[in-house]
Amino acid sequence: MSVVFQRADERLGEFALRTLDPAADAALLHTWVTHPKAAFWLMQDADEAAVVEEYRRIAEHPHHDAYLGLWRGSPAFLAERYDPAHVELVGLYDNQPGDVGMHFLCAPVGTPVHGFTRAVITTVMAWLFADPATRRVVVEPDVRNTAVHALNAAVGFEVVGPVAKPEKEALLSVCTRAQFQAAVTTVEGAQA
Template sequence: MSAAVPGAGGTVFTRTDERLGGFALRHVDPAADAVLLHGWLTHPKSVFWQMGDATVADVRRQFRQTTESAHADAFLGLHDGRPAFLAERYDPAHSELRGRYAARPGDVGMHFLVAPTDRPLHGFSRAVITTVMELLFADPAARRVVVEPDVRNHPVHVLNAAVGFRVIGTVALSGKDAYLSTCTREQYLAARAAAAVEGANG
């Protein structure tokens, strides 16, 4: 079950996972969240975000730019009320992808990061990406999600495929070669239905 809940204590979206409980997203507050996000983004497990050498001021500046942009949003994700992941939504037409792929009306770009932890929960990353996809497709105008993970980021490729993404090509972007991948609303719903059947039979 998921719901858009604008204005509810800063929360913009909630979802309940049958196994892992409550997930919620609120907008990033660059000033208040910079220290927390700095810890996540400079952790070795977050190497593909290319911010390993960033300072707290760098993180604050980057997210201030994102939150002030007319073409991007940053969200702090909560699990049972505790900060646990980060998500970004952006317009590919106003990003480095502009002119690099066959864009369509309704395209929306996405990044996500699961907070590094020494005590991972089984299935947690899958629940996070599902929550982010539900957030994106809660907007009726969103018809296809576009991602560009580093070709070396194998765990994310597995997660992307699990929710319906298909690799359409490789593109050279700043600091990385990326698998440009897309997931239409229909592909996502089909993947979700397949996962539900698998769960019922498991």
């Protein structure tokens, strides 16, 4: 399990992503994906074996990857990267060369840390754009997930519109490298 990306957040410190081990990380992931705050992750009723099966399926998929996010060296979030031409959005939108799909989930905590979720999505986006082949990041959260829509907008996503998926009505949004850099620069300038 190797670290694939690291980012230092000015306020909250070190964030990193490492490859996910479906079996070794299953117990931890199970507590995250079945927590009431993870309702939009659509795994509320999954048992630990189902979590292993889902993340093993992702690990074996040629167009889908999952990573465990670390904050100050401890597991704190989950990130998935996928090719929307082959996973999640096949035939549902105008796929462009360089599009990369993304999901992220913050671990449930007793005491929230101000700005943590924003730092996580910023880390995930910086990781995706660290690959020069990535031109746009594409997301498809549930239309009812207003909290994530606000976060997406804060890091530069532009709403394309609703998309009917088999499991949900999604709000398709895209973010170019320039949109992300402009959003992050604006926030960093405001914090200075």
